[in-house]
Structures are given as structure tokens and as C-alpha cells.
Amino acid sequence: MDRNQAHRNRRRMLKGLHFVGLFLVMSIICIPGLWIILNSFRPTVEIMAKPPVWNPSFTLDHYRAMFGGAGQGGVPVFSYLWNSIVISVTSTGIAVLIGMSGGYAFARYKFSGKSGYFVGLMLFRAVPGVALSLPLFIVFAKVGIIDTHFGLILVYVAMNVPFTIWLTDGFFRQIPKELHEAAEIDGCTRWQAFWKVEFPVARSGVASAAIFAFLTSWNEFALASQLTRSVGSKTMPVGLLDFTAEFTINWGGMCALAVLMILPALILTFIVQKHLIAGLTFGGVKG
Amino acid sequence: MRRRIPEWFVLLMPAFIVIAAVVLIPLIFSLYSSFTPYKLTRPSTLWTWIGERNYERILTDWKFWAAFGRTILFLTIALNLELIFGLGIALMVNKVTWGQRTLRTVLMFPMMFSPILVGFQFKFIFNDNVGLVNNVLQSLGSDAALPWLVDGKLAMFSILFAEIWMSTSVFAILILAGLFAMPRDPLEAAKVDGCTPWQSFRHITLPFLMPFIYIAMTIRSLDVARAYDIVQIMTGGGPARRTELLWTLMSRTGYVDAKMGLANAMGYVSILLSIAFTIYFFRKLSAARAELGMGA
Amino acid sequence: MTEVTLSNVIKRYGEHQAVHGIDLEIRDGEFVVLVGPSGCGKSTTLRMIAGLEDISGGEVSIGGRVVNDLPPRERNISMVFQNYALYPHMCVRENLGFSLHIAKRPESEITSAVNEAAAILGLEELMDRKPAALSGGQRQRVAMGRAIVRHPDVFLFDEPLSNLDAKLRTQMRVEIKKLHQKVGNTIIYVTHDQVEAMTLADRIVLMRDGHIVQVGTPLELFNAPVNTFVATFIGSPPMNLLDGVVTENRTVRLIDGQELPIPSSPRESVQPGQKVKYGFRADNLSPVGHGVSDEGETADIALRIDLSEPLGTETLLFATLASTEIQCKMLNPRPVTSGETMTCRLALEKAHIFDAQTTQVIRSN
Ligand SMILES: Nc1ncnc2c1ncn2[C@@H]1O[C@H](COP(=O)(O)OP(=O)(O)O)[C@@H](O)[C@H]1O
Ligand SMILES: [Mg+2]
Secondary structure, three states, X not given: OHHHHHHHHHHHHHHHHHHHHHHHHHHHHHHHHHHHHHHHOOOHHHHHOOOOOOOOOOOOHHHHHHHOOOOOOOOOHHHHHHHHHHHHHHHHHHHHHHHHHHHHHHHHOOOOOHHHHHHXXXXXXXXXXXXXXXXXXXXXXXXXXXXXXXXXXHHHHHXXXXXXXXXXXXXXXXXXXXXHHXXXXXXXXXXXXXXXXXXXXXXXXXXXXXXXXHHHHHHOOHHHHHHOOOOOOOOHHXXXXXXXXXOOEOHHHHHHHHHHHHXXXXXXXXXXXXXXXXHHHHHHHOO | OOOOOOHHHHHHHHHHHHHHHHHHHHHHHHHHHOOOOOEOOEHHHHHOOOOOHHHXXXXXXXXXXXXXXXXXXXXXXXXXXXXXXXXXXXXXXXXOOOOHHHHHHHHHHXXXXXXXXXXXXXXXXXXXXXXXHHHHHHHOOOOOOOOXXXXXXXXXXXXXXXXXXXXXXXXXXXXXXXXXXXXXHHHHHHHHOOOOHHHHHHHHHHHHHHHHHHHHHHHHHOOHHHHHHHHHHHOOOOOOOOOOOHHHHHHHHHHHOOOHHHHHHHHHHHXXXXXXXXXXXXHHHHHHHHHHOOOO | OOOEEEEEEEEEEOOEEEEEEEEEEEOOOOEEEEEOOOOOOHHHHHHHHHOOOOOOEEEEEEOOEEOOOOOHHHOOEEEEOOOOOOOOOOOHHHHHHHHHHHOOOOHHHHHHXXXXXXXXXXXXXXXXXXXXXXXXXXXXXXXXXXXXXXOOOEEEEEOOOOOOOHHHHXXXXXXXXXXXXXXXXXXXXXXXXXXXXXXXXXXXXXXXXXXXXXXXXXXXXXXXXXXXXXXXXXXOOOOEEEEEEEOOOOEEEEOOOOEEEOOOOOOOOOOOOOEEEEEEOHHHEEEOOOOOOOOOOEEEEEEEEEEEEEOOOEEEEEEEEOOEEEEEEEEOXXXXXXXXXXXXXXXXXXXXXXXXXXXXXXXXX
């Protein structure tokens, strides 16, 4: 009976620890983001107040300033948002098409040196953005596509293709090849069999690959900061720096822009989160 | 017999082309320029061949070695802590019986943040004047404002914190997926056979999770250099180069000092570093897979 | 009109040769079953007929037309796969009608063809379900429906029943046979299960290691196996085979010294001293008065019974003869105790002699 009691106590204690641990972890994950959101609604005086003010007041000033165009500081947020959208969406679309074609090749065809090609492609993804930005800066300047949408789209396509291949390879591999064969026997050409059967079945996986590509483009900084110069092509991560002057930072404004940046990413990710995980693990485990 | 171009090759062609155009060719160019004293301000210097002098220079420069060593140390600490925390979080979430989906969703939260945003966020939070951390400390009665981003050690800690905050969720989520996929029978058999919880974790759960851990590591290693964004915005490598990593040093050499040749030489070192990490983890991944018999 | 002819068909995977020159003529409307142990090249052969694998050598023709280089869609065949390969994103109706949609047939024709197939297979209730919401047997039926909708020249089946449980398998076997009687098309059916082959086939093609071993009706293969492989593969339980040597007085001396008479048909074709295998089925050896009749030539053997398996109408007996485990059958069974010795009677006319070296059957000609 004593031993039962001891075990029971132990279990109760573990349960308590478990709860406290989870609570701590979740707080650490959530608080920074919430802090940013909170501060995007606080007046600057309150953010800067010494001693700190704990019960926040509410203002839309930062958003008003941000969308009010030139306002004070004059950060052209709309242009940045537009650039970000154009560049991310276009590069994602192209990267997914190219990556899907490559992923399909890896999933469905046998050829010698396959895993070598695969790892090789991934290695190109591993090249640090900063290291790549140095020569790209020079080459793009020579070719004349520096500071253009086209230049950045091109870069992001190349950057996203390897990982898109990884993900789509995993998804196509999950689809039994008999499905393609059945479609061919049912009268499809290979092209039809792909678009009418395999693509719809892998659709959610392709969507999650697209989200990953989109997030990468949307969030990229190292290359964008060097390859864009002007309002006409700067993306939001680069634009974030506009809020920092030599010694002062417009915290509230930056927070507002940060919220604007994270919102689309947040929504998209929640939509496909299940497939996202499946894609990552299948791509890797069932190698 | 007509010889056709194999279909797989046609399908991979666009990928090869775009990567060659955007990554391979610039890299070849940068390899060449790393053997010249190329300066952005004096374009003619591109045609002066100076052999391996740039490499000699960086290899004898203590600033480079300091940044290199710090980068390795930074990555080692960050990756290990991310793995340990990720494993811990995954195990905790796996044990939860209620609201698991919500917790998993919350876990994905940091994955959507742009690294630059993470840097900014923690620059704000660790700000010695208006930051959340110091505000809390002060409200709790400590009077000194800790110079989080100004003191060398504290700055390194802050950067590590930001990096770990951003990347732990990749580990947590993939390991959690592994735990979900895990068959129950071996664990139950172990329980009946008298294994303690630690023993069954050590000998059954962990080996099964290894491939998932290596996937996370591999994915992570594809992107080790994004710490650049964080450091660039939080400290810019300062104070007094105390948080200088390979990447910030390279960017400063190239863009601020305009010494492209030299910077490209450093770039090559950083590329080799990234590739070494990636290949290492790919190897581990296929070894772990082979051990569990999960396909070729 | 839709004969399928294979002449010297070869399949190579790199160095490895999976199919070694197969010759086969399948008549219009015939139900042919390719059977053999797993890995013997049945699926490969079938897939070459379907156009899913390139043909490394030889010629395949369907309905008199050489189809070697035609893609599957131009061969007018349909196929049922082992895992059914239903399109998971389409409901049953769409799955059934897919091939007709691809062929751009008019909507009214598609509807009536789909409904007809659904009626034949009893799928009317399930038309709007997705494959994930179907049971194994229902999926199987949809796969068959998809195959019959377009009235192909030839049906190909690749182990269509092996994912079903035993009871459902028996039931579907009957349905496939009925289907064949109803539509009357040529069917080529692959299985590793000899019971399926025996029950379904007009003609069985038994394969091993990429070669055809024997072609014939089920009874031909059962009663006149060409070698020990056919003898042990076809029929359950497999044929008993005893090692022995032919003696001067035309008997076979088993390794324990016991002698068994040689049946009349190979009697003149064996040489004294030849090493042979003496084969007979369990049905042809039974305790005296419990099965094998006294008509024709017989031989009596005393057997010590190791084990008995009562099956109701008969009991399967396990005994050891000349250090080899053999089985025999007892009709109108009475209880048998292990260790009991029984005199058993062998119907000599049903026994076979195989050459031990070549494993080929020895018969007078
Ligand atoms: N795609 C392939 N590549 C290499 N060898 C194969 C391939 N498909 C089948 N084989 C080999 O060909 C032989 C016959 O296979 P198969 O026709 O599938 O046998 P089964 O009779 O069981 O259907 C086997 O030895 C198999 O290993
Ligand atoms: Mg097979």
C-alpha cells in the first residue's frame, strides 16, 4: 500500500512539472510576438516611458502613419508591400513548377547517381545568402538587373527550387505509381495522367511546398538587402530597416510593419500546417 | 535505335538551368575574384591575378579566425540546444492528452517569422532602455538596466536566445511527427519486460526518432547562415566585434570596405562550412534510415 | 478476334533477365492464368502486354496487331491492379467514368455505361463515395467496374484478390468467373495462388524463373505434371515425392530398402540403377477401405501415423515413409490415434516417376 502511495505521489508531481514546463515553453514562444503586436498599438511616448507603463493604452497611430503614405519618416510601406507580393508570388509560382518537375523526376524515374544529384541540388540551397550576394551583386549590376523585380524573382526561384524538389519528391513518392499506370491504361497520355491524377492527389503537398517557398521569399533579407536599392524594388524585410535612424528607432512603426509582414505568413501556414509536417517527414524518411 | 534524352533529365533541366545561372555561375565568378584584389571602387583590379594571397591574408588574420571560431562555437551551441529543447518540447507535447493540435500550431509560430523580424523583435525586447526584459527586471526591483546588447557576453547570449527561439520549433515539430508515427507495441513490450521509463526512452524511442532528428538537422543545416540576418540587425557584429560571425565579417569586408576579392575568399570559407554541415547531416540521415530499414 | 500472342518475349532489367523468351498463344475469350512463385516474372509479362514495361525482345500482338511500341492507351486493354489503384480524389462514379471522359465520349453514353457497369457489380449504392470510404471488397469491385466500363479487348488482372481476406477472396473469385461468363472477353490473370489458378483458368501457364514450365488446363497440370516443380506447386497438399533407385525387377527401392512397384506407363522407360523420385498425391494413398478402391493396380504400404488432421468429410494423415514426411487421405474417417500403424493402399496408376537429375517426368510414349 505504501508503495502504491509513493507511486501515486510521484505521478502527481510529474504531472505538475509537466504542466509548468509546457506553460513556460508556450509563454516563451508566444510572448515576443504578442509584445510586438501590443506595441504596434501603443503610443510612442508610452513605449519610451521610464519607468515602464504596464497598463497599455490603445492607438492606431502607427498604422495610420504606415498606410498614410509619406507621413512622418516617410516609409513607403505600400510600395514595399507591393514589391514583396509581386516578387514572392511570382517566384513561388515559378519555383513550384520547376521544383515539381524535378521532384517528379526524383520520385518516379530510376537513374544512376540519383542520390548524388539530389544532395548536390540541396547543397546549392546551403550556400549562404550573404556569400552569394557578393558575386550576384556584381553580376547583376553588369547584366543590369540589379534593383529590379526580375532580378530578385530569379534569385528566389533558384533559392527555392532545391527545397521544393525535396518536398514534392516526398509527396509524389507517396502516390503509388500504379495510379499513373491505371490512368495510362484508361487512355491518358503521360502528360494527362500527371495533371488529371497525380497532381490533384498531391495537391495539398504541392500547396505546402508552395507555402514554404513563399515564406522563404517573403522573409528573405540577406540577398534582398544587397540586390535592391530603391523604393521600386525593396521588399518589406529590407524596408524594416527604414525605421532605424543612426541613433533612434521608431519602435512603434516597426512593430506595425512587423505585424503586416507576419500576418499573411501566419494565415497561409495555418491553412496547410498538417501537410507541411507530412511533407517534411515523408520527403526525408522514405528516402 | 534512336537515342533520346532521358525523360528524367528533361524534367530536371529547368532546375539545373536556373540554379546554374543564379548560383553556379556567380560562384565561379566569385571563386575567380577571390584570387584578385578586386575592389568595387576600382573595377580594373578585377584583372589582376594575385593567386592565393587573399586566402593567405584571411588565414593569417586573427579577426577572421576569431569570427570563424565564434561561428563554429555559435552553431555548435545553437544546434545542440535547439535539439535538446526541441526533443524536450516534443516529448512534453506528446504526453498532452488535450489541446494537442493547438499546442502544435503554436509551436509552428516562430517558423513563420522572418529572421530579420526575429532579430528586430529581440533587439526590441533586449533593448537596455525600453526593452521588455529590462522593464520587467526594473519593475521587480532591480535598479541597474542590464546592457543586453552592449556587453559582449550578454549580446552573444541575446543572439543565441533569438536564434534558438527561431529554430527550435523545426526540431520540436519534426520530432513530434516522429513520436506520432512511432509504433506502440515495442514500448508496451518494453514496459512489460520491466524497462524503466528512461531505459525505454533510451533504447526504443530515441533510436526510432533518430531519422527525424537528422531530417531536422539537415533542413536546419541548409539554412545555418540565416543567423546573419539576426546578428546583422541586433548588433551588426558589435560591440567591438564581440559578436562578429563569419557572415557579418564577410558582408562588412565586401560592402563597407568594398574589398570584394577578399570578401569572396571569406565567402568561400563560409560556403565550405555550410556544405560540410549539410553533407555531414545527409550522411547521418541515410545511415539512420538504413539502420531502421526505411528504404534505400 | 482478340487473340493475344507472345513470341519469344524477353525482359531485361540491366544485367538481370526477368523473362526469358516466352511463347504463348491466347485465344479469343479465353481465361488464362499466369501462376508461379513470387518473383518468377508473371507481373513483368503482364505489364509488357499492358504496355507498362518496355519489351526488351520478341513480339507482343493483340488482335493480330503488333503492339510492341504502342503506349497502353492505344492497346484497348484494361487492368485491375493488386492495390486497385483507384483515383483517391474521385468518387466511384468518376472513377468508373474516367476512361470514357478521357476518350471524350458524349455525356449520355458515359452515364449509361457507368450505370451498366455499376449494375453488373452491384455498386449503385456507393456511386458518390470516395475510395477511402469503401471496404476492401468494394474497392475491388470498383476496380473491376472501371475495367469493364470501356469494353476493352483484353482484361488484365495482377493479383487482384491478394489483398482480401480468405472469405472475401473466395467470394470475389466466383464473381470474377461470373463476370467472364457474362462479358466473354479475353482475360489474362496473374496470381501466385494455385487454388485461384485451378478454379478460374481455362488454361494455366505455370512459370518459374522467367520461363514457362507447363501450359495446360487445370486438370492437365494436376494429373500430368511435366516435372516435380509442377507436381509440388499445383494441388494441395503438394504431391508426395520419395527418393529411390530403379531395381532390376522394375521396382523402385526407397532409401530404407522398401520397394514400390513402378506404374505401368513409365515401366518400360526407366533404366535399372536410375535415380528417380516416386510421386503420388495424398488422394491416391489411403488406409485400406477408406478411399482408394481395389480396381486397377495397387500396392499396400504399412504406415505409422505421426499426426492426423480431421477435416470432417476426410482426415489428412501425416506419416513418415523412408525418412520423408508424406501425407495421405482417409475418406469416411474414423478416429485415428498418433502412433497407430495402418495398412495403406496406393493407386499405382496415379503415381508418377520423375528423373531425380532432370526432375522431368518419365512416361512411355
Ligand atoms: N523495375 C525492376 N527493376 C529490376 N528488376 C525488376 C524490376 N521489376 C521486377 N524486377 C525483377 O524481375 C523479376 C520478376 O518480377 P515480377 O514479374 O514482379 O515477379 P512476380 O512473378 O512476382 O510478379 C524479379 O526477380 C524482380 O526482382
Ligand atoms: Mg507480381
